[in-house]
Amino acid sequence: MTAFIPPCRTTSGKLAVQFRTTRFRPVHPAWPRLKPPPRLPGEDVMTLPENITTWRDARYDVPVSRQLERYNELAARNESARARVELVARGIYDPDRHGAEDRPPLTVAEHIELLALAECIARTVRHPANVHHALLAGATWADIALAVGSDEHAVRRDYRQWADDQHDLNRHHPHLGMTADEYAAATARVARSTTDA
Numbered sequence: 007m008t009a010f011i012p013p014c015r016t017t018s019g020k021l022a023v024q025f026r027t028t029r030f031r032p033v034h035p036a037w038p039r040l041k042p043p044p045r046l047p048g049e050d051v052m053t054l055p056e057n058i059t060t061w062r063d064a065r066y067d068v069p070v071s072r073q074l075e076r077y078n079e080l081a082a083r084n085e086s087a088r089a090r091v092e093l094v095a096r097g098i099y100d101p102d103r104h105g106a107e108d109r110p111p112l113t114v115a116e117h118i119e120l121l122a123l124a125e126c127i128a129r130t131v132r133h134p135a136n137v138h139h140a141l142l143a144g145a146t147w148a149d150i151a152l153a154v155g156s157d158e159h160a161v162r163r164d165y166r167q168w169a170d171d172q173h174d175l176n177r178h179h180p181h182l183g184m185t186a187d188e189y190a191a192a193t194a195r196v197a198r199s200t201t202d203a
Contacts, residue, residue: 058119064126077123087111134168
């Protein structure tokens with residue numbers, strides 16, 4: 007299994023993205039790790055709730071990077087513990103090579119937290135507003151459907167539903183959502199054919 011690790015800064019200050027295969031290579035304390043970028047002066051430290059049992063508990067107001075940090079921590083521990091069990095079962099476990107430290111399995115609560123975090127992250131990064139911004143930038147429905155692995159009808163339908171919700175939000179909270187003019191423009195985009203885009 008390949009685990010994604012959030013972008014970190016190297017010693018030269020550049021951002022780097024890591025992917026680590028963890029199936030038969032448990033995370034070892036001696037492996038070099040990139041340090042996360044330092045927080046800016048005055049930056050708020052947002053923390054996740056202690057008990058996460060649903061994707062809503064993961065909190066939208068916490069940056070997705072923090073959610074990914076916790077997700078990757080749990081996922082790495084899970085894969086490391088499972089790898090230890092499999093190596094022992096196959097009779098090839100070597101403490102010198104694979105590490106002798108204890109690697110307990112995740113608790114039931116931690117497995118639920120892992121699932122909830124994954125769902126919250128997916129919903130955050132797959133936000134319909136990204137489609138809206140792409141359309142405003144000039145992307146076509148065909149471009150968007152290809153990018154997300156869907157069809158034009160589905161992406162138009164989902165965008166229209168999002169626009170309806172945003173306009174409804176604006177009617178109750180005028181400082182949020184889509185104004186009447188913005189909503190009219192959004193519905194016009196939905197009705198526009200690909201050849202007109």
